[in-house]
Amino acid sequence: MDIDAYVADLGRRARRASRAMARAGTAAKNRALEATAAAIRAAAPELKAANARDLEAARAAGHDAAFVDRLALTDAVIAGMADGLAQIVALPDPVGEMSKLRYRPTGIQVGQMRVPLGVIGIVYESRPNVTIDAAGLCIKSGNATILRGGSEAIHSNRALAELIRRGLAEAGLPEDAVQLIAVTDRAAVGALITRPEYVDVIVPRGGKSLIERIAREAKVPTIKHLDGICHVYIDDAADPDKAIRIADNAKTQRYSPCNTMETLLVAEGIAGRILPPLGRIYADKGVELRGDTRSRELLAAAGIACREATEEDWRTEYLAPILAIRVVAGLDAAIEHIATYGSQHTDAIVTEHHGRAMRFLREVDSASVMINASTRFADGFEYGLGAEIGISTDKLHARGPVGLEGLTSLKYVVFGDGQVRG
């Protein structure tokens, strides 16, 4: 099979479908999402049968339990996919929204209109529910999409893509608005990410090595994040109860998400009061602590074990029950630490001091910056965007959780009545 020709054919179809999607009305797009949701609910047995083939192959290939877990289409996951589509239906349609229309002295009226990006390529690992989330967001935002899911989920993804295409057809929208790369050959990814004539943006989701490779080789812009080295800084003027609650939640509510805290910074003036009770909570939950000299002293005095942190610890996204801890002089040192070691993902300050809170908010250059809240809130659903297509730590276009708006851009619109330039 000629992979390049196959992907180019998908690309041409997607480009054509993208024009119809860009002019599609809100009602038609919602109808497609609702029809797909209904089809998913109705087809649960078929979906589980297709998924069973993937699960069997994954187990035979020796994948671990966590991998198999992510791959599984259980009744709960199937219901969740359908519910997710219903949530996207409920979101306002971003396309066509006009803003900032103002008259200029020449008499023309100038503003901006929100429009779809065009064709979105999504490369993801073996989580079949991403097929539905991603397609749903692309449909609602008026984009066409080409999906490339992990090869281990191929039967599940084919079955899901078929339901989406039927949903599109029911709504009178082009089926090619959502296409799945139905071959597992890895060359297909290379073909997809190097064809700007067919694809306007690539959203890579998955492990860091996959994303790095795609970012390096892509000839198409990407929306992505590599690391989530998130910090909580507990200021001198923090409310100790809030500080302990937030630092506990940011680390232990779940260990694997990218918005989980990896390094805790504590101001010198409050460290003696915060670290012993907080360290006890972590120790009880089995979190391994790695600290600088001062935090180790304070923890040791309270009988809590803490390894010595190395330079490498400040740069590490553990995604595990391990936490780096550093006592800092105050706000400036905290901001400096985050600028040096952070990944511009999500960082929070805990303080009741208004001026320091506002300085942290302005000066920390991360996609999400928080005052007195857990970093775990950095998520499209918690922010009210509905589902998210991904998270961006890039500086251009969208930063942070990327929902419908991040899949659109603003073009200028000019209303005149015969004006010419003098």
Place this chain on the structure above:
Amino acid sequence: MDIDAYVADLGRRARRASRAMARAGTAAKNRALEATAAAIRAAAPELKAANARDLEAARAAGHDAAFVDRLALTDAVIAGMADGLAQIVALPDPVGEMSKLRYRPTGIQVGQMRVPLGVIGIVYESRPNVTIDAAGLCIKSGNATILRGGSEAIHSNRALAELIRRGLAEAGLPEDAVQLIAVTDRAAVGALITRPEYVDVIVPRGGKSLIERIAREAKVPTIKHLDGICHVYIDDAADPDKAIRIADNAKTQRYSPCNTMETLLVAEGIAGRILPPLGRIYADKGVELRGDTRSRELLAAAGIACREATEEDWRTEYLAPILAIRVVAGLDAAIEHIATYGSQHTDAIVTEHHGRAMRFLREVDSASVMINASTRFADGFEYGLGAEIGISTDKLHARGPVGLEGLTSLKYVVFGDGQVRG
């Protein structure tokens, strides 16, 4: 000289300065711009002396009159640069603006804050006034910038950069917020555009071949446009007077800008009424016409010369007194032509039919889409942005004229009072 090391040093300085610029207040930034404007006015003789060296070398090297003209720092150009800075002072500071702050059911308040991009690299040709325009926009938007102007303007640019650095120092801002690559070695461009650790975005300005090369080789995102193949579509329902006025202005007000019309599309039903008088205007102004069969018939009957257009003409940005003309069946054919041959820069419809106007506005996927106005309005100043750093025909981030907002992005901000995720 080790060019890589030299550019890396500029990069490190810029990165450091960018943090101070990001937290700089509006007053300090305005003071730097005002001080620079005053210095430019005061230093006119020195600027002209430095410029004279460039002009002499350019003439000796055999550059043509248009080139020398763009290079020259006349009294008018010098006053224009100072006035341009004063205009930037008058623009609102985009940095720190917060929007869409809404409470979520969890009690956190989520919104967005506008923040600088960081370090902007600007690569441009031998127009020394760009040095001031670009630096002014970067200062106001809280960015650091590294400027790489055409080597023929090196003495002028050095003199201007020195004035800007003095202006920054007077305002208590870091001089390294604006740095000029002071060597003419072309390898410096390659070094600049491949260092994402030092540069957040590259704005290439100049000829298409320069921009294509930079876009191809850059490892840093770019804000750019390649072609300006702009269209005016005159609909059946156009007011003939407005149509003729707009089509005349869009082509002949100036021939070289990227927003000048290159192809005129006329609906069949009105072509007989529009083309003879409009063709006469073009002929009197010396515009060479290249048309399809139908437009040639109509023009010939009125005694106006028109060559036969080839497929290539629809794809050509003439930047010259040449115009391609095509008679189309109506709106759908016009939209189709623009989608096939356009460059997503600026396209206009002339019509009094509301429904068709709004369809054109929504369905034409260009950075600027206009109703009953000349394409020549697609410009930062005409849009009220102040000066522009460039024009983008990319889909992500900024589209169209890029002013202060395009040099910023939005980060998420979260205000809490101890909330944690459940």
